[in-house]
Amino acid sequence: MQIQALAAKKAGGILEEYRFDVAPPKVHDCLIKVLACGICHSDLHMIDNDWGFSSYPLVPGHEVIGEVVEIGPQVTHLKAGDRVGVGWQRSSCLQCRDCLRGNENLCDANQGLIVTGPGGFANYLMVDSRFAFPIPKGIDSKVAGPLLCGGITVYAGLRNAGMSSGQEIGIIGIGGLGHMAVQFAKKLGNRVTVFTTSEDKAEFAAQMGADEAIVVKKGEIPPAPSSKLNILLSTVPVALDWVPYLNFLDSDGALSFVGVPDEPLNIPLFPLLMKRRRILASPIGGRALINEMLSVAERFGIEPIVEVFGFDRANEAMQKVRDNQVRYRAVLSAS
Ligand SMILES: NC(=O)c1ccc[n+]([C@@H]2O[C@H](COP(=O)([O-])OP(=O)(O)OC[C@H]3O[C@@H](n4cnc5c(N)ncnc54)[C@H](OP(=O)(O)O)[C@@H]3O)[C@@H](O)[C@H]2O)c1
Ligand SMILES: [Zn+2]
Ligand SMILES: [Zn+2]
Structure with missing residues (x-):
């Protein structure tokens, strides 16, 4: 069959119509009719070839929600x-130590959906069914997509840093990822401080569940802390001066990176060493954690706040993401 998609045909290019043929589902594959697809900042990094591994035509979209229309002969868990x-990951080896521990996202053979094939800016998506996750009934299709990349990434980034409840948690950058992180941290019983460059987001932060909002204008540093945090999660796609942020961390606190800055980290050792602080970074999350995150989202009423666009307005939506104008996640919807 032929799939109708939107693709960037060169680095930094606008999205244009692009058609390609797909063969019937292989043994573990399923064909999904796309209902909606979120726009993650990683789609922009990939369109722009910021990470040096994009190939064109590039069909973005890795926060895909859809309906299964056809399955391969060995698919038993979907119909x-x-x-x-479907989120960032297309496949992994399913045999290595990482995969067997439920860390398929760390597998050396892991493949990104839009790195090695077309993504969800299309009418259909063919994917390995083992990386397609049933969506709980209580989550609407128009808001579910962003959980599959942004949601799992911040849930894992907070959990990996030791988030439980009763803690002080800071979130830097209140975009698609950050606004979901605020909700996960708050609804799981923590006190939340946000750091944002946007005045309007600081004003809205309380409605999202934040207890405190600190505005730090672009190029400026935050004021000296008045209290200490256990975990700071950075979702910003650029490098900042990290030391003033580290000073917000209590002893044994952790700075957890999920945003991907475009230059190397520049962090001196002493602010870490003297307070036994840690830094860590993590990509998305494994399959078991994705299922856990989806059920936590349903049970605790954690919902991405979305701006919905038709697929015909994909370029407009992309530009809004580039300009940091989306509140808080853009989603393309087929209906
Ligand atoms: N680790 C992973 O597996 C993973 C998964 C998904 C995405 N990511 C990465 O996470 C990052 C964020 O993705 P997203 O979809 O949440 O992006 P987004 O919606 O564009 O949000 C990023 C936010 O960062 C802040 N920001 C942007 N430019 C800034 C600057 N110059 N100085 C300070 N703050 C700035 C803004 O928040 P304020 O307006 O509040 O300041 C912005 O809303 C991207 O780098 C993306 O590639 C990583
Ligand atoms: Zn993403
Ligand atoms: Zn593996």
Whole structure:
């Protein structure tokens, strides 16, 4: 069959119509009719070839929600009509130590959906069914997509840093990822401080669940801390002066990176060493954690706040993401 998609045909290019043929589903594959697809900042990094591994035509979209229409002969856990979500990861070896520990996202053979094939800016998506996740009934299709990349990434980034409850958590950058991080941290019983460059986001932060909002204008540094945090999660796509942020961390606190700055980290050792602080970074999350995150989102009422666009307005939506004008996640919807 032929798939109709939107693709960037060169680095930094606008999205244009692009058609390609797909063969029937292989043994573990499923064909999904796309209902909606979130726009993650990683789609922009990939369109722009910021990370040096993009190939063109590049069909973005890795926060895909759709309905299964066809399955391969060995697929037993999904059937036609099921509603599923697909995130950043297309496949892994499923045999190595990382995969067997449930860390398929760390597998040396892991493949990104839009790195090695077309993504969800399309009418259909063919994908390995083992990386398609049933969406809980209580989560609407228009808001579910962003959980599959942004949601799992911040949930894992907070959990990896030791988030439980009763802690002080800081979130830097209140975009697609950050606004979901605020909700996960707050609804799981923590006190949340946000750091944002946007005045309007600081004003809205309380409605999202934040207890405190600190505005730090672009190029400026935050004021000296009045209290200490256990965990700071950075979701910003650029390098900042990290030392003033480290000073917000209590002893044994952790700075957890999920945003991908475009230059190397420049962090002196002493602010870490003297307070036994840690820094860590993590990509998305494994399959078990994705299922856990989806059920936590349903049970605790954690919902991305979305701006919905038709697929015909994809370029406009992309530009809004570039300009940091989206509040808080853009989603393309087929209906
Ligand atoms: N680790 C992973 O597996 C993973 C998964 C998904 C995405 N990511 C990465 O996470 C990052 C964020 O993605 P996203 O989709 O949340 O992006 P986004 O919606 O564009 O949000 C990023 C936010 O960072 C802040 N920001 C942007 N430019 C800034 C600057 N110059 N100085 C200070 N703050 C700035 C803004 O928040 P304020 O307006 O509040 O300041 C902005 O809303 C990207 O680098 C993306 O590639 C990583
Ligand atoms: Zn993403
Ligand atoms: Zn593996």
